[in-house]
Amino acid sequence: MSILSLHNSLNTYLILAAILFGMGVYGLVTRRTLVGMLIASELILAAASINFMAFNRFTAPDPTVGQIFTLFIMAIAAAEAAIGLSITIAVYRNYKSVDTEDLVDLQG
Amino acid sequence: MNPTDASGIIGFFTNDGFAGYADALAGIVFLIMLATTIIGGIIACNAERLVRAVAGLALCFIGVAAIYYYLNSPFVAMMQMLIYVGAVCVTIAFAIMLAAPENNKKQGPPGPLSGPLGLVTAGLVTIGMIGLAVNTKFQAMPTVNMGEVKLIGAGLLTSYSMVFELVSIVLLIAIIGSLVIARHGRSK
Known part of the structure; x- marks a missing residue:
């Protein structure tokens, strides 16, 4: 298979989604601020959406279902980003920091 | 070209050679967008300053929108541009401005998972998912629309x-x- 016809194979999209997911996991375990972790979680959600759309294009009998599902993922991700950022701002007001190591009051 | 020969230019656009060039061009643009997505993701999870991470995230989302376009879904691609690049990235940029996480950055010892161990964790997850995706036989169904x-x-x-x-x-x-x-x- 030629390198120029990569966009016609399901494996290309699945591998890309896996790489994005791995980068999201890496960011999630290495970032030390809440905003950085939120950015990494957006990468993970994008990887999940790419997987849905790839299977929707190549294997699903009705290609509208995956597109609708991806639209719902986008709506939930937008809600998650809004809530997460407002929590970040509330935490910053109370602690004067968004570093995860400072937020250990619930540790007991 | 003879101006009365109307089939000349149309023939150029419809014959096999042009279709081959169009396919090659589509493949090249797809490779560029693939590289854009991966480079944006690397910037988003590795950049030292969070503003640059948000810019990398926006780049990654633009590449993902192009990939949706290649998956026969221009509507979802447009929604990706509107919602992710236009709304989510801007919201994160606002949070960076309001919470100013750069001001009092911790310089203490990093956690156990940051650095090589985190890289190994993410690499194992990625390799496992790629192996699962490549070694599974997915059955294509006949499409109804x-x-x-x-x-x-x-x-x-x-x-x-x-x-x-x-x-x-x-x-x-x-x-x-x-x-x-x-x-x-x-x-x-």
Whole structure:
């Protein structure tokens, strides 16, 4: 298979989604601020959406279902980003920091 | 070219050679967008300053929108540009400005998972998922339609109307909730 016809194979999209997911996991375990972790979680959600759309294009009998599902993922991700950022701002007001190591009051 | 020969230019656009060039061009653009997505993702999870991470995230989302376009879904690609690049990235940029996480950065010892161990963790997850994807045989089903935008709209208003209403309520509650949370303690 030629390198120029990569966009016609399901494996290309699945591998890309896996790489994005791995980068999201890496960011999630290495970032030390809440905003950085939120950015990494957006990468993970994008990887999940790419997987849905790839299977929707190549294997699903009705290609509208995956597109609708991806639209719902986008709506939930937008809600998650809004809530997460407002929590970040509330935490910053109370602690004067968004570093995860400072937020250990619930540790007991 | 003879001006009376109308089939000349049309023949150039419809013959096999041009179709081959168009396919090659589509493949090259796809490779560029693939590289854009991966480079944006690397910037988003590795950049030292968070503003640059948000810029990398926007780049990654533009590449993902192009990949949706290659997956026969121009509507979802447009929504990706509008919602992710236009709304989510800007919201994160606002949070960086309001919370200023760069000001008092911790310089203490990093956690156990940051550095090589985190890289190994993410690499194992990635390799496992790639192996699973490559070694599984996925059965393609005969399609009943082409996934047109009209059918997406019809589906949202008939089969998935309940989910649509639920997502609207979730979004409304998220907006009100984020306002309430961020407003708390505003007076001091």
